[in-house]
Amino acid sequence: MRLRTGRRIGDVAVIVALIVLECAILHTHSLAQQGSATRGLAIKTESLPAGTAHQDYHFQLEAIGGTSPLHWSVASGEFPLGMSLEAASGVISGAPTSAGDFDFTVEVSDSGSPAQRASKQFTLHVAMPLLLQWTRPPLVNGNNIEGAVMVTNGTTADFDLTVIVVAVNEIGKAFALRYEHLNLKANAPPLEIDFSSTVPQGAYVVHVDAVAEVLSKNAIYRQRLQTSSGLQVNAGP
Incomplete structure (x- = not known):
């Protein structure tokens, strides 16, 4: 009889111990969840990937x-037009x-009481889809006008690219200095195009026109360069 009673007491002790252990585990898990839910709010994103105009x-x-x-907003600064x-996402x-380059401050707030x-x-850098730059501005060399431009594809699509360089004299007559029609791949390194041609005596303004077509998107991009002052050619061809 005593032996059976001892066994019952032992069984109860084990059950009580298991219940206490389970309660402790649940309490610890609850505290961990509360700590996770109420820890300090912070913006994890470090920087923004660059974009391309249009x-x-x-x-x-x-x-x-x-x-x-959470609720997101632009608190201050210049956000790109x-x-x-999106406030919710x-x-x-x-x-x-x-x-x-657009500098702005983003703020996020939570739904706690009080709110954090x-x-x-x-800084969001937005590049031009088509960039046209002088690498060697036009100059007169004897009876030649010569120089070079750099063309950059700033998009993720291939360009069907046309570049035309002309020199226009004081009476409006145009002389072709260079014509190029080529495919400029997405993410290709900048392409330098030089030009040089003999022209008659006169005062000239040089125009460079670049036209890039993206057939898959039905898009066309244009850029133009022009010399700010006339180039005087004194020697004849």
Whole structure:
């Protein structure tokens, strides 16, 4: 009889010990969840990928900590025209209408009581889809006009590219200095195109026109360069 009672007491002790252990585990898990839910709110995203003018852009900002749902906003600075920040998701999207470096501050707040807030400053670089630059501005060499330009494809699509360089004299007559029609691949290194041609005596303004077609997107990009002052050619051909 005593032996049976001892066994019952032992069984009860084991059961009690298991219940206490389970309660302790549940309590620890609950504390961990509470700690995770209420830890400090911070913006995790470090930087923004570059964009291209007139091209679709989509990027998800990330935050850690705080109580969901979160609310995103642009607190200050210059946010690119044509783009928006989705308040509920933190997604930056749209097609920027111009190129440049845009500095702005993003703020995120949570649903806690009181609400937590965090902010961070970002710079978004927006490149031109088609960039045309002088690498050697036009100059007169005897009866030649010569120089060079650099063409850059700033998009993720291939260009069907045409470049025309002409010199126009004081009476409006144009002389071709260079014509190129080629395929400029996406992410290709900048392409330098030089030009040189003999022209008659006179005062000239040099024009460079670049036209890039993206057939898959039914898009056309244009850029023009022009000398700011006349180039005087005194020697005849």
